Amino acid sequence: MRVLGLPWAYWIVWVVVLVIAIGRFVPPLLATYLTTDRELPASSAGLIISVFGVGGVLSSLVGGYLADRYGHVPVVVWSQAASAGALCLIALELGHLALVAVLFAYGFSSHLANPALNAMIVGRVPPQDRERAFTLNTWALNLGFAVGPLCASWVAVRSFSLVFYLEAALLLAAAIVVCLWLGRASVTRSDAIILTVPETLTTLRRDWVFLSFSLTMVALMAVYLQAFTTLPMILAEEGLPVSFYGLLMAMNGGLLCLLSVPFVRVMDRIANKTVLLHAGVLLIGAGYVVELGADARWHHAVAMALWTLAELAIFPVAWTIVSDLAPDRMLGTYLGVGGMYLAGGHVVAAGLGGTLLELVGPRGLHLVCLGVLVLVSVAFGLQSGGRRDREQSGRDRALRRVVRPTPVPCP
Known part of the structure; x- marks a missing residue:
């Protein structure tokens, strides 16, 4: 089955990308949480949140190498499981140093899957359709960035912690979907080296x-x-x-x-x-x-x-x-x-x-x-x-x- 000229397996990856993008609401939401509930100055809140980006930068090359070595699906599953665990920890009343450590871990784990997800797109989409696939992938990212903060701000009025738990549940659901529908068929190498x-x-x-x-x-x-x-x-x-x-x-x-x-x-x-x-x-x-x-x-x-x-x-x-x-x-x-x-x-x-x-x-x-x-x-x-x-x-x-x-x- 093909939708918009792309195979069904691509759309499973697309949904996972969307779920991960929705989860990128954490930095802006935490900025509000730290400056209001925690009453931190903006400069301190900014420094704490910046470690999320540092973790994301470092994880890109690491995630790519792990995807080549262990396969695309395992890296995606590890990434989602680790991100869900980090989000559950963020929901707790952590001290500032502990929050910095967990935010770094979340930034690292949530970006770890990106190379593997892109490789899964490449592995499932014929070369002539890749520009279309990556264009629609960008659509998922931007849709997630738009929907995530909107939904998170609505839920946060009721409970900050509930926001993180719900996103953790979405990430685990995405990991299960990848396991069941994509399995181990994510890597095909021309040689075994x-x-x-x-x-x-x-x-x-x-x-x-x-x-x-x-x-x-x-x-x-x-x-x-x-x-x-x-x-x-x-x-x-x-x-x-x-x-x-x-x-x-x-x-x-x-x-x-x-x-x-x-x-x-x-x-x-x-x-x-x-x-x-x-x-x-x-x-x-x-x-x-x-x-x-x-x-x-x-x-x-x-x-x-x-x-x-x-x-x-x-x-x-x-x-x-x-x-x-x-x-x-x-x-x-x-x-x-x-x-x-x-x-x-x-x-x-x-x-x-x-x-x-x-x-x-x-x-x-x-x-x-x-x-x-x-x-x-x-x-x-x-x-x-x-x-x-x-x-x-x-x-x-x-x-x-x-x-x-x-x-x-x-x-």
Whole structure:
């Protein structure tokens, strides 16, 4: 059975991604809990909550390697079980240090499954349908981000603890569904050799095609994420209220949810991935051109809309390229590295963006961003020739090994 042109096994993974995304309400909800019920200052609450993100960054590469070594389904199940346990602990009246430790564990465990889930998508979806699959996967993520805080805030009025227990139950239910319907059929390798950690790192270090693409993506993300790091500061300097930036964020999430499914048709009509990458870079650049002359609220709204469209064009293509470049026995690891693009870009965006904003002002920052985008576009063009053969080889292998699983019980 196929829905929207994708196999039923993909939609099981999609539901799991949605459940995990709903659970990402924890940091914003805890911010309210710590500053109201615990009466902590905002600075202390922010530091405590930041460890959730630290755990998520560290888990991406680890989760990818574990998925290659032990299989995709076990890693997803371990991740959901550990996340459910962490959520139950968060619901308790923990001390500050204990809460920091548990939040780190939750950030680590909740992100641990991401490479395995992406690898499960790659293993179940034919190469020609992967852009569609990753576009709809982005839809699940954004839908979860939108629904999670809304539901959590409604339940939290009655009980903060109940919110965490309900999400823990959802995660355990998702783990059971994965066990029963996907079973052990999640990994199909072309050979039985499992690389050690040093061998894995050596392979990554020698893959210049993949590394050059990865570095270019981090640079692109550093520019794109200025919308989420320095833009709030710029709006504040213009005298605009925080609520306006919240409205822009709501518009970003709403557009992603509304346009993800229609955008699938656009992806189906454009076979050349490099064209889509260039289109995404052009849209980001157009947003910064608008920002250069922005003197009204609607200018910022137009820029955000352009950046949202760029996100729809870039992310599914980037995941598809990573999956095509990955050796069969290192699919999870490569997808784990791909999962670090946003995290790495965020580090650069937050570190350099604020410094540039202070030194050269908003206009100077936007001009620098446009210059970086030109270099990124040139890099994508230069890399396309070297990637083409690798991508085609990866798609040919994928056509021979796409998994069509039958229900197999977990061990």
